Amino acid sequence: MKQDTAAKTAIIASCFYFGLALTMGLLTALKFIVPTVGEIEYLSMPRVRMLHTNINLFGWLLQANIGILFWILPRILHTKLFSEKLGVATGILYNLTVLGGFACILLGKVKNVEYGEIPPPFDYLIAVCWLLFAINVFGTVATRKVKYLYVTVWYTLGAVIWTTFVFITGNMFSQMPMVTGVNQANLIWFYVHNAVGLIFTPLGVAIAYYLIPKQLDTPIYSHKLSMVGFWVISFVYVWTGAHHMLHGPVSHWLQTVAIIFSFSLIIPVMAVITNFFGTFATAPKSIRMKGPVPKLLMMGTVYYIFTCLQGPFQAIRSVNEIVSKTDWVVGHAHMALFGAFSYYAMAGVYYIAPRLAGRRLYSEKLGDLQFWIMTLASIPFFAVLWISGVVQGYAWLNPENTFVATLAAIRHAHIMRFSTGGLIFAAYFLFLYNVLQTFFGKYPEEVEAAEAAAVSE
């Protein structure tokens, strides 16, 4: 089978899911302004919201990351992908699986697990696909032609191992009959939090660790920091699930443990970020910000810092009292999964698509334009959610305010969210067009050459 077919199919498929997920997001946002839009069972707000999160997580981000790593791993390990056939088969099975899962959600056949609504048998099949991916990762590492494992490989190995346990705990163990109530909530929080922290964070960071030095043609700033970042995150991330239940009915000591570890997360994050910025700072000025790839990597890193500083901040009990359960949390989640990790994934797609197609990126200008629209729209998009969260959080403190009065107070934020979300959605089409053109389109110079040939005939 042709080399890189697995990477190519996964990357192209993921780009389409990205658009579908954004559509669902926009529809959810619209329903917050006009709740009577699309008043049918299959488009009720919770269904659309579940589709939005699941398509983003499994259709777009996870699949894009898998595709990108299928391409990167052989390059850093100086070998071929362990099994191209297995990779393609994984991709096909995975897409059938997630499509089946999304159809179930649409029909209301869901599991009561946030981010894990996809019901059996499809969730089990996702686990199977993950194991097939793991075989390819381990196989490729085992058959490498280099001695040392680069940071990207550590994170990928970590993610493959951690995710297996995190996913099974959240989707299978939490569903066992004797697991009920708050105990179940704890397992599900373990999953939801670590889905972001031990699936998408290490995969995103792995990709950035490859792309930043490559794109900037500059060695990574500090190997020591890479080590600190990786080994500390392996240890500290997993403890923090219970910070989603502060003040709630779960054991007090568990909440305190989660808070302490939330703070210790600052260590690995700062190590990674210093490393990324250090690399940017030592790169030649002329290429530092040339084209969409370094811009997306830079901005993704900025969003990564902000999310990761927000995390510990929100875990302070008194802050949590105000922001928890409000729109603030929605802003925070978007900055992590859209701001940081989708930016890294888009950078990866922009970097790899031309190399897969064997020619340059269709249009750097268009890529830059997409970057600027998305970035300038996403800043107010996140910000209005935080503002509205704080407004509502304080409004709730006063029992005189009826609930709907506190809801009416944040209507402007919901309108802003929808309109800035609309801009992000529009910019997505520039991204899709650029990627598809790179793979399948005709380039201006090709058209000219064809015309010239036609004339000379």
Added chain:
Amino acid sequence: MKLISNVEKSLLLTAAGAFALFAIGGVLTTVVPPMVDQSLWRSEFPVHEYTEQEKRGIEIYKREGCVYCHTQQIRHLASDQRRYGWRMVDAAVSESWEYVNDKEHFLGTKRTGPDLARVGGKYSSEWHWAHFKDPRNMGEKFPDRKGIYEKASIMPSFAYLSDEEIKDLTAYLQTLGRNKDWRVDKDGNPLNDYEK
């Protein structure tokens, strides 16, 4: 330094190291809490056992994703207790033992709508009926729903549910928060008069 360079050369050591460090926190935060804190899965007090009808209601609550807009937990915060209380009585704080019979927990993460942990008995089933049909226009019978309520509610209409389904769902809602008998006036007389 020797060790580090060995790890970086070895697939096995890197993978085993990453797993071991993760496993410590993984076990201590998932398996250990229910062992240390038995109230996470066992109750010393009587806890409501759901009837068949209420169980169907739970399935509908799950299927319709009410949990994405409604939490079910009165946190240890005065503001929660006051807001979700009833007739000047503060709502009792939710405790883990109250949930032990919930095969599906709906603690929730987002309050787009009010908390429902203690909503059982707060409104008549007729009220819920009208509210599910159209939260923005509940008709003449509920005059307190006029004005700002009528305009600002963003709860979807669940008019597409069958009558039977609305009844099941309401039956479940009416059980919520009853494991603690908190709704009494100063002299200890029950305030649950609305269900008559």
